[in-house]
Amino acid sequence: MKPSWLARCWRAMTSPSRHFSLGFLTLGGFVAGIVFWGGFNTAVEATNTEKFCIGCHEMRDNVFEELRATIHYNNRSGVRATCPDCHVPHEWVAKMGRKMQASKEVWGHLFGTIDTREKFLDKRLELAAHEWARLKANDSLECRNCHGFQFMDYTRQSPRARHSHSTALASGAATCIDCHKGIAHQLPDMRGVAGWE
Amino acid sequence: MRPGPAALCGWLALVLLTLPVSVAGQPLATLRHGVPLDEEGPAPPIPPVENTDRKRERSYPMQAPTIPHKIDNYQVDRYGHKCMTCHARGRVEASQAPMISVTHFMDRDGNFLATLSPRRYFCNQCHVPQHEVSLPVQNRFQDAEQLIRRRLDAQGR
Numbered sequence: 253m254k255p256s257w258l259a260r261c262w263r264a265m266t267s268p269s270r271h272f273s274l275g276f277l278t279l280g281g282f283v284a285g286i287v288f289w290g291g292f293n294t295a296v297e298a299t300n301t302e303k304f305c306i307g308c309h310e311m312r313d314n315v316f317e318e319l320r321a322t323i324h325y326n327n328r329s330g331v332r333a334t335c336p337d338c339h340v341p342h343e344w345v346a347k348m349g350r351k352m353q354a355s356k357e358v359w360g361h362l363f364g365t366i367d368t369r370e371k372f373l374d375k376r377l378e379l380a381a382h383e384w385a386r387l388k389a390n391d392s393l394e395c396r397n398c399h400g401f402q403f404m405d406y407t408r409q410s411p412r413a414r415h416s417h418s419t420a421l422a423s424g425a426a427t428c429i430d431c432h433k434g435i436a437h438q439l440p441d442m443r444g445v446a447g448w449e
Numbered sequence: 450m451r452p453g454p455a456a457l458c459g460w461l462a463l464v465l466l467t468l469p470v471s472v473a474g475q476p477l478a479t480l481r482h483g484v485p486l487d488e489e490g491p492a493p494p495i496p497p498v499e500n501t502d503r504k505r506e507r508s509y510p511m512q513a514p515t516i517p518h519k520i521d522n523y524q525v526d527r528y529g530h531k532c533m534t535c536h537a538r539g540r541v542e543a544s545q546a547p548m549i550s551v552t553h554f555m556d557r558d559g560n561f562l563a564t565l566s567p568r569r570y571f572c573n574q575c576h577v578p579q580h581e582v583s584l585p586v587q588n589r590f591q592d593a594e595q596l597i598r599r600r601l602d603a604q605g606r
Contacts, residue, residue, distance in 0.1 A: 322522055410518060411502040415545070434524055434531070442529035447540070 296351065302334040308361050311335070314372050318437045325436075338394045338436065339383070377440035384429055392428035399428070480585055496580040504547075505579070508592050513575035514547075520578055525571060532572050533565060 255263070269277055298304060306312040316335070319325045324333040341347050359365075366372040366379075387394065401421065406414045420426035430447070433439065442448035484490035498519045505515055523531040535544035553569040554561050591599070 410500045412518065412544075412546075431534075434529065435522070439524050439529040441527075447534055448529055449537075449539070 296347075299351070300336045300340055300347075302336070305335040310361060310366050310372065314366075314369065315437050322436050333398070333436070337397070341390070341393065342397055373440075380433075380437075380440045384433065387429040388427060395428040395432075496582045499579045499581050508590060516572075516576050516578040518578070520573075525573075530565075530570070537565070 272280075302316075306316045324338075326332070340350050361367075364371075366375050401417075404417060406418055409417065416426075416431065420430075421428070433445075433448075482490060498521075499517065500519045502518050505517060507514060520532075525531060533549075534540060535546040536549050538548055540546075541548045549565060549569070551561075553565055554563075556562060556566050557568060
């Protein structure tokens with residue numbers, strides 16, 4: 253009986269090379285590795301842009317539109333934050349973890365979980381709570397990627413900012429997100445959220 | 450020879466007639482900066498908001514205090530109330546901000562509620578920040594104490 257296609261493939265993969273030199277296979281594998289790895293990273297980076305994020309109307313018409321009025325989009329010096337600057341960890345392993353979590357957002361898009369403003373507002377507290385929890389757990393890492401505590405000049409801050417930053421933030425009792433909720437997007441219904449009752 | 454009444458009237462008429470001409474020749478300093486009435490001048494630059502966190506004097510006891518800090522993008526709607534995260538009764542110890550006054554807990558019948566009365570919800574109806582600008586027109590307002598002082602001074606007391 254003639255062996256099946258799958259069986260022949262398996263035999264070819266498990267047997268030593270008969271026609272290609274070890275050097276060719278090693279080099280070929282190396283080159284293919286670079287191409288695939290580069291392609292993978294390029295594809296991931298392509299999903300890590302604002303343009304990609306606002307490719308879906310859920311993001312473009314809700315959170316992005318709200319961002320446009322805030323200081324993280326529009327300010328005197330023109331330095332700005334894009335979606336992934338705050339919402340995707342910059343470190344590789346954590347970034348891949350977040351990307352895998354984000355596959356659920358694809359599901360949400362396909363099944364229209366928040367495809368109207370009303371649905372989005374209804375779900376907003378849950379979505380915001382995820383981000384607050386994430387930033388609380390990593391000590392507001394994504395804030396600190398730009399806003400380094402070590403480099404804050406209290407003398408350039410207003411008295412009440414100076415007071416809070418030199419006490420609660422400096423001692424580690426509070427992290428950025430504890431006070432700075434709703435600075436880049438509008439707030440969900442805050443009834444029951446600590447500090448907002 | 451003394452000028453007669455007719456000559457006096459003549460002089461007076463001359464003075465009155467030339468007066469408006471001399472005023473028109475020297476443009477008046479107005480807030481319009483010489484822009485004709487039927488035209489709109491260039492918008493002045495938006496001044497910075499005073500952000501000193503220092504209480505300002507009140508002109509009379511019932512005056513709503515002005516806000517001594519920036520309130521850019523503070524959200525005050527049915528979802529959340531940014532001002533109250535510092536000025537609420539339960540938050541002032543942490544924030545050291547002044548608590549909203551007792552009148553803000555009262556409904557219109559004078560009953561005290563547990564928290565901010567809905568009719569007081571929108572702070573900016575009475576409380577506003579101030580800009581770093583010089584007054585275009587000097588304010589000659591005198592508060593009650595100054596008025597009383599002036600009356601007493603006039604009476605020599």
